Amino acid sequence: MAVELVKEKWSNAINRLTIGATKEEGGTRTSKITVGGQTTLPYLFDEGDMPNAPVIAMEIEDKEPADWPQALKEPFKDVLSNPVEWAKKCVNEYKAEILCLRLRGTHPDFGDASADQAAATVKSILEAVGVPLIVLGCEHDEKDNLVLPKCAEAAKGENCLFGDATEDNYKTLTAACLADGHNIIGESPIDINIAKQVNILISDMGFDITKIAMNPTIGALGYGMEYAYSIMERARLAAFVGDKMLSMPFVCFVGSEAWRAKEAKGLQSEHPEWGSEKERGPLWEAATAMSVLLSGADLLIMRHPKAVAIIRKTIARLMKKG
Amino acid sequence: MLVIGERINGMFKDVAKAIADKDKAAIQGLAGKQVACGAGVLDVNVGPAAADAKDAMKWLIRTIQEVTDVPLALDSTKADVIEEGLKLVKARAIINSTTAVKEKLDVFVPMARQYGAGLIGLTMEKGIPRDKNERSEYAAKIVSACMEAGINLEELYLDPIILPVNVAQAQAQEVLESIREFRLLSDPPPKTVVGLSNVSQGTDKRGLINRTFLVMAAAQGLDAAIVDPMDKELMDAVITAELLLNKHIYCASFLDAYRKK
Numbered sequence: 402m403a404v405e406l407v408k409e410k411w412s413n414a415i416n417r418l419t420i421g422a423t424k425e426e427g428g429t430r431t432s433k434i435t436v437g438g439q440t441t442l443p444y445l446f447d448e449g450d451m452p453n454a455p456v457i458a459m460e461i462e463d464k465e466p467a468d469w470p471q472a473l474k475e476p477f478k479d480v481l482s483n484p485v486e487w488a489k490k491c492v493n494e495y496k497a498e499i500l501c502l503r504l505r506g507t508h509p510d511f512g513d514a515s516a517d518q519a520a521a522t523v524k525s526i527l528e529a530v531g532v533p534l535i536v537l538g539c540e541h542d543e544k545d546n547l548v549l550p551k552c553a554e555a556a557k558g559e560n561c562l563f564g565d566a567t568e569d570n571y572k573t574l575t576a577a578c579l580a581d582g583h584n585i586i587g588e589s590p591i592d593i594n595i596a597k598q599v600n601i602l603i604s605d606m607g608f609d610i611t612k613i614a615m616n617p618t619i620g621a622l623g624y625g626m627e628y629a630y631s632i633m634e635r636a637r638l639a640a641f642v643g644d645k646m647l648s649m650p651f652v653c654f655v656g657s658e659a660w661r662a663k664e665a666k667g668l669q670s671e672h673p674e675w676g677s678e679k680e681r682g683p684l685w686e687a688a689t690a691m692s693v694l695l696s697g698a699d700l701l702i703m704r705h706p707k708a709v710a711i712i713r714k715t716i717a718r719l720m721k722k723g
Numbered sequence: 724m725l726v727i728g729e730r731i732n733g734m735f736k737d738v739a740k741a742i743a744d745k746d747k748a749a750i751q752g753l754a755g756k757q758v759a760c761g762a763g764v765l766d767v768n769v770g771p772a773a774a775d776a777k778d779a780m781k782w783l784i785r786t787i788q789e790v791t792d793v794p795l796a797l798d799s800t801k802a803d804v805i806e807e808g809l810k811l812v813k814a815r816a817i818i819n820s821t822t823a824v825k826e827k828l829d830v831f832v833p834m835a836r837q838y839g840a841g842l843i844g845l846t847m848e849k850g851i852p853r854d855k856n857e858r859s860e861y862a863a864k865i866v867s868a869c870m871e872a873g874i875n876l877e878e879l880y881l882d883p884i885i886l887p888v889n890v891a892q893a894q895a896q897e898v899l900e901s902i903r904e905f906r907l908l909s910d911p912p913p914k915t916v917v918g919l920s921n922v923s924q925g926t927d928k929r930g931l932i933n934r935t936f937l938v939m940a941a942a943q944g945l946d947a948a949i950v951d952p953m954d955k956e957l958m959d960a961v962i963t964a965e966l967l968l969n970k971h972i973y974c975a976s977f978l979d980a981y982r983k984k
Contacts, residue, residue, distance in 0.1 A: 597974035604983070605976075639972045646980045647972060 408448050411641035415439045416611040417453070418650045418699075420499060420584060421533025422560035430559060431531030434499050436614075436699035437650035442637060443697050446722045454720045455694055457701045457709055458535055459497040460656050461487045463514065463522045464506035469704075470666035472682045476706050484522055485529045492530045495706045501535040502526060507548045508539035516548045520555035527559060535562040535586075535652075535702070542570040550577035557581040564588065564652075565616055568599050575606045586652055588616040591625065593632050593639075593647070600646045614700060615649040621658040621665070621689045629653075633696040653693040656704030659686035683707035691715060724961055725947035727796050727817075728754075728762030729920065731783065733770015742769060742779050750783060751790045758791050760952040761982065764817060765791070767808070768798035776801060780808045788813055796843070796949075802830045809838040817841035819949075820882065823848050823861035828868040835869075841878045842869070843916055846901070851884060858883050858901040859908075866908045880916035880947055881905045887924035888932060895922065895936065902943040914946035934960040941965065 417438040422428025434456045441449025465481040466474075480486040484502065491497040504519050506512040514522075523536060536552050538545030550573060553563055564586030566574045571587070578585045587603055589596035596615055604610045617636065619629035633651060640648040659665050665685035669677050686708035690701050694716065703709050730753050733739045741749035754765055765787060773779035776799065784795060794815035797808040809816055820843035821831035835842040844865035846858040862881050869879050883901035886894040898917070906912040917940060923932035934957045937948055941964040952958060962981045965971055974980055 594973045594975075597972055597980060598976060601974060601976045601980050601983070605979070635972070643984060644972060644980075645984055646974070 406447075409441075409445075409641075411440055411449060413641055413643045413645070413648060415637075415640060415650055415699075416613075416648050418562075418584060418611065418614055420535070420560060420562045422558060426560070428559045429527065429531075430533050432498065433533050433560070439697075440641075442634075442641075443695055444719050451720070453699075454716050455699050455701060456498055457690075457703050457712060457716075458499040458501040459491040459495060459706075459709060460501045460503060460702050460704050461491060462503045462505050463519065464512055466505065467511065470660065470678070470682065472666065472678045473660055473705055475679070485525050488526045488530050492532055495709060497532060497709075499533045499535065499700075500526070500530065501537065501702045503537045503539075504548060504552070505539050507544055508541050509544060511539070513544075516551040519548045520551040523552045524555045527556060533561065534559065535564070537564050537586075538574075546570070546573040549574050553577040553581040553583055556583070560584065562586060562614060562652075564614075566599060566603055568595055568602065571599065571602050572606070575603050575608055578612075579606065579608055584612045584614060586614050586616050587649070589618060591618045591620070591628050591632055593617075593636050596632075596636060597644075597646045600649060604646070610645065610649065613649045614652040615647075616652050616654065619653050619655070619658055619689070619693055621655075621662045622685060622692065623664055624658070624662055626689065626692050630692060630696040633693070633698070637697045650699035651693075651697055652700040652702065653690075653698040654702045655690045655693060655698075656686060656702055656708075659689040659708075660704060683711070687711040687715075694719065724941060724945065724965060725763050725916075726761050726952050726958075726961070727764040727766050727916070727947055727949040728757030728760075728952045729766050729918075729949045730757055730951055730953065731765055731787070732768040732798070733773055733779070734768070735770075739770050739772050742773055742783070745782065747786045747789075750786045754787045754791050757952045758793055760955075761958055762793065762952040764794045764796050764947075766796040766798050766819060766949055768819075769804070776804045777807045780804050781811060784808055784811045794841075796841075802834065805831075806834060809834070809840060812840075815839075815841065817843060817880070819843045820845050821865065822846075823864040828865065832868050832872045832874065835878070836872050836874055841880060842874070843880045843882055844869075844913075845882045845884055846905075847884055851886065852897075855883075855897045855901045855904060858897065859904050862901070862905050862913075863908060866913055869913075870909070876909050876913045877911050879913040881913050882916050882918065885917050885919065885922045885936070887926070888922055889925050899939055899943050902940055902945050906944060915944070916947040916949065917945060918949045920950070930954060930956060933957055937961060938964040941968065 415437045419435045421430040421433030438452040506514040562584040565588035587599040636647045665682045683705040690712045769779035796817040796819040797805045798819040822845045846861040852858045883898045923929040
């Protein structure tokens with residue numbers, strides 16, 4: 402007798418989130434991306450639908466990154482100090498569908514670029530490429546609250562994704578995104594209760610919950626990946642049975658987490674048994690990405706073109722139904 | 724927990740007056756407020772005073788459906804009043820109620836099937852059940868009548884019948900045990916419901932007794948309750964009970980989060 406598999410049917414779907422606005426929508430993007438809309442746990446097409454494939458955003462910075470290891474800098478070596486050229490390279494050469502600009506150069510300890518300088522960088526990238534844009538602050542609350550509203554204003558109409566809002570610092574960014582029509586990232590420290598709370602705090606300001614993406618914070622392979630995995634899965638299960646405050650698509654910072662691991666960036670000269678970091682680093686990033694894809698990630702922020710290529714192929718394979 | 728709003732009932736003076744005066748705004752106000760406070764279903768009962776119960780039921784349903792599309796629980800002892808209502812309900816309807824008396828089951832079970840309605844079954848026959856054993860006996864009669872008629876048992880809500888604590892103090896615990904025992908009657912199990920306010924009838928501390936009992940019933944696995952959703956303390960208590968039963972994910976603003984569902 403054939404075994405009949407038990408199939409789950411869920412009552413609620415994940416929100417659909419669109420980033421980017423074309424000319425018809427009041428922006429200047431030549432393309433946009435949409436994530437979310439699932440009615441099933443990842444890739445279980447017999448149980449529900451995944452109308453939108455996960456999307457990879459390539460991460461760039463506003464000034465040459467001080468902490469990127471050589472193996473990661475290598476593919477971008479001629480453009481690292483020029484964010485506009487870097488953006489173009491990601492789009493033209495590595496076929497990025499969306500970019501993620503980290504304004505690290507605005508941090509008081511890493512260049513202290515002004516809000517106006519940051520806004521000018523955002524504007525010039527939007528002029529140079531047609532893909533949608535994610536804009537991140539420098540993780541210094543006071544400075545971010547000066548810089549990000551200016552950047553949001555400079556990008557008005559482009560329907561960008563701005564981040565990150567946290568439990569202790571969400572009001573300024575939420576107000577800016579509300580005023581200028583952008584999407585927002587709500588961040589929590591691998592904590593489902595705080596993830597839910599941040600979403601409520603943002604929505605209490607009158608912000609449309611379908612314009613929120615959740616950054617659950619992840620750990621790289623070897624650094625708490627399984628915690629992140631279980632938190633994401635638990636949030637999804639709650640969302641599918643009707644928890645609207647956990648029904649947001651996930652944005653996962655795969656690149657920044659993976660490349661912090663010594664197993665990714667450690668040099669072969671120091672660890673001969675580990676093999677070449679040129680291969681190992683991208684593989685570490687790809688393995689981390691793979692794990693978050695299987696726990697429900699919608700938007701992956703990645704760095705190395707080789708890892709991006711591997712995961713792009715993997716997503717296409719996972720999305721092949723039947 | 725499925726909250727069935729009890730306020731549109733002709734037993735309440737304001738509702739009886741609204742029915743007599745054909746005051747749509749009063750009924751629609753009560754409907755809207757109950758839904759806003761978390762009711763997932765609205766109970767509709769024309770009360771004893773209505774001159775023509777069928778007409779009053781039809782008027783109430785039409786009036787309510789002008790402002791909300793939540794399911795309606797049609798509450799009457801008269802089958803023809805309920806059936807007139809079933810013809811009008813646009814969303815899902817629940818028949819409130821049958822008992823385990825054969826003549827009633829013979830009418831209401833086929834009616835539930837014909838209209839695709841849910842059914843509330845009071846676990847009693849001619850008299851009130853004395854203990855949990857009698858409740859289970861009546862529950863089994865209702866369940867088997869529904870099974871024979873091919874009704875999905877997840878659409879059946881068994882009501883163990885709460886009695887006022889000031890006259891039948893020992894019954895509260897019998898009811899709580901019944902809620903758990905009813906779940907063993909079938910797979911999938913029938914659902915359970917209580918008409919909560921009866922427990923505090925004639926007491927001075929109605930709100931406190933209501934919400935304390937509801938939390939205890941929730942812990943036994945109660946699926947639905949006919950209550951006043953505008954009682955904020957009661958709703959806060961239910962939400963908190965469900966949180967402690969791990970039915971929602973905690974966050975600091977968990978009451979607010981639940982209400983945003």
